[in-house]
Amino acid sequence: MLQASLHPYGSWQEYWAFESRFITLNYLDQPVGQSYLALKSLVEDKQYHIITTNADNAFDAAEYDMTHVFHIQGEYILQQCSQHCHAQTYRNDDLIRKMVVAQQDMLIPWEMIPRCPKCDAPMEVNKRKAEVGMVEDAEFHAQLQRYNAFLEQHKDDKVLYLEIGIGYTTPQFVKHPFQRMTRKNENALYMTMNKKAYRIPNSIQERTIHLTEDISTLITTALRNDSTTQNNNIGETKDVLNRTD
16 A cells, blocks of 8 residues: 555546555545554653654554654644645645545545645645655654654653664655764663564664564564563663654
């Protein structure tokens, strides 16, 4: 489904026919993930911040404090000018659902194509593209500022950089920064949950934990173990988390 969202569709009618279905499944009707609930229980009494390269609604659906979540790759529900003529995004849930109902033969009606209020170009989904990036509006920069402030505040503290399901699709956003910050902070620990083994820099190998088991099982087990040791004084740790790209 994610690969299909990257397909170069032949028309805006076809583009929005697919995207409206995709957004409905992966944002508007996003089910609550049990592993997200378990992860929330693990971190909600700690100082933490989450950076995610996914653009779905999983954290909000699980009722996280969204001031602690940074969507660095955009959000499916938001629309931006396809020409990037101005730095603002828009949301229209009703229109998305109407597209799903009205489409025929994988095409929405021409008149339903959303248009930029500034230049009248077709609108597109607010997600980052390798060639042109994405529109970064005021809310994006507010999320970025909160994330950077958290990193700066705890740059020398006892920090767990927890990387969940991250591969090498966009290592510049999470993997490389986490490894770099771990190297600079001798009090930091870098933990990665991934079935694949990626190269770990020599400088942080002694402070790296690589877990290859099923991620949902790992998180659930960690929650169960945490509930039995929560009264033990094991020191305060700040968590910087990431979810898979």
